[in-house]
Amino acid sequence: MSARLKGALAPVMTPFTRDLEPDTHRFIAHCKWLVANGAGLAIFGTNSEAASLSVDERLRLADALLEAGVPASKMMPGTGASSISDAVTLTRHAVKSGAAGVLMLPPFYYKGVSDEGLFNYYAHVIDKVASNALRIYLYHIPQVTQVPITLGLIEKLRAKFPDTIAGAKDSSGNWDNTKAMLDHFANDGFDVFPASESTLSAALALGAAGCISATVNLNPAGIRAVYEKWNLPEGPQLQAKADVIRKIFQSPNMIPAMKRVAAEFSGHRDWAVVRPPLVSLDDEGAARLMRELRAADFAMPGFADAMRG
């Protein structure tokens, strides 16, 4: 874990077979296509259905990427877990692999836990992994975990582990919170990633490091362009173009919707498969989605070829 990973990162969708097994071949192909289009790889995030995978499945998929030559420097695997021993196993593996960093959920089973307990959790993982190369990005997604990463917790962790606590992903969808994270910490080597490209230009202006957004899975080049050119004359237009695509996917069924679109654009029907408790998008929903995407001139250049490759 050396150079900081910045820019547009995809919480990489995990492809399954119709038997609900991870499809390693399509996973590698998707990651390679994302990297070729300028994206970083936040594998094993919320949109990856990582919570629906076992630890062993996650380790095997990560190893398969490395064996296929996908660069570890582009990877920020999700390694947070309810179980502190799982978090240690996953984080240790990521550090050994040379990943640029790890994106760590707080433990999300118990509710109403204290900042002291969360501090102890991260401190224990850092202590057990015991590596100067470890870079942790804290994952704030309170609407899912119900366990927030508060500014106070970030401050305490930064004070104790200044080199290890490298940044945060803010998935709250609350701009005031993203802005507060940036105002408090961005000038201090702390890399803040909002979870949607819709606030990317605004966040970059305040010192954000990029974004880690679901739709980077489908629109990597478009979102990368915003990251690179937000403060050039064409910036606002690129932001507006990315916003149009984002809005089409914005729904409680974002994961099934994105996977169905990957199926439509690759001709590979199994891309639509999700693991329970998620449910695949129905044909009517898919038809509506595809109409809207066509109206917006959306394309996934090279995606179908990458899946066949």
Next chain:
Amino acid sequence: MSARLKGALAPVMTPFTRDLEPDTHRFIAHCKWLVANGAGLAIFGTNSEAASLSVDERLRLADALLEAGVPASKMMPGTGASSISDAVTLTRHAVKSGAAGVLMLPPFYYKGVSDEGLFNYYAHVIDKVASNALRIYLYHIPQVTQVPITLGLIEKLRAKFPDTIAGAKDSSGNWDNTKAMLDHFANDGFDVFPASESTLSAALALGAAGCISATVNLNPAGIRAVYEKWNLPEGPQLQAKADVIRKIFQSPNMIPAMKRVAAEFSGHRDWAVVRPPLVSLDDEGAARLMRELRAADFAMPGFADAMRG
């Protein structure tokens, strides 16, 4: 999985060393003490900090109990998990071990999931485990999971898997829900367990199968007595006595409080250890707790001896 497990079941506390490793010796000793005092073993529940354990740790602890001669017929391990592959692994292991049943949380990471998705999750586990011996108890604890087990879901699962879906634990703390579960399903071979002994007599009168309650860890004989004698003349007095103890533990810090009491009564300080994100009870809280327990003439007969054994 043959005879139905009924009565007072403990969501067995998992003892840790001060290095946060599971302490197999004390785990076995605690389970034997519970069985000797008439309790069943709902190992790997919420009060077991099961969500803070890895799958491997759970499998090893379960195997250690079996090797130590603790009867599988007394066990109802928790096997639900966010990850459907973990749920399959844990459930398969429980069936092979001959456990009386399994207590299954719904997948608890994603929020706002549909009953269809939850049905698919349970159906997939049943399909993969593929055993006539499997008995599933659905675990309703919405204040923690934020994913309720609705009456409609129970009905659909019962209709499709009448022999496998054997009952439910209702940890909602909502008597109206417990009563509705009992009214709808208890006459039909569906075993409902409220999560507190405070409603045990009332629930038994409506056909409940017992209770699966945190405080069975400390007061197994007292709660077993309510189960056996609720409708005898001494029933109300036994219920009232159990209620007094229950109320002393009723707080958001129930797990640390119970573990601290186990430490005090066994002289084994490490009993107080919890895994993050939970935080151990402080000395002031412990002193208050012990004062209240002494005032209520609370004792744990044989517990210290069992821990030394």
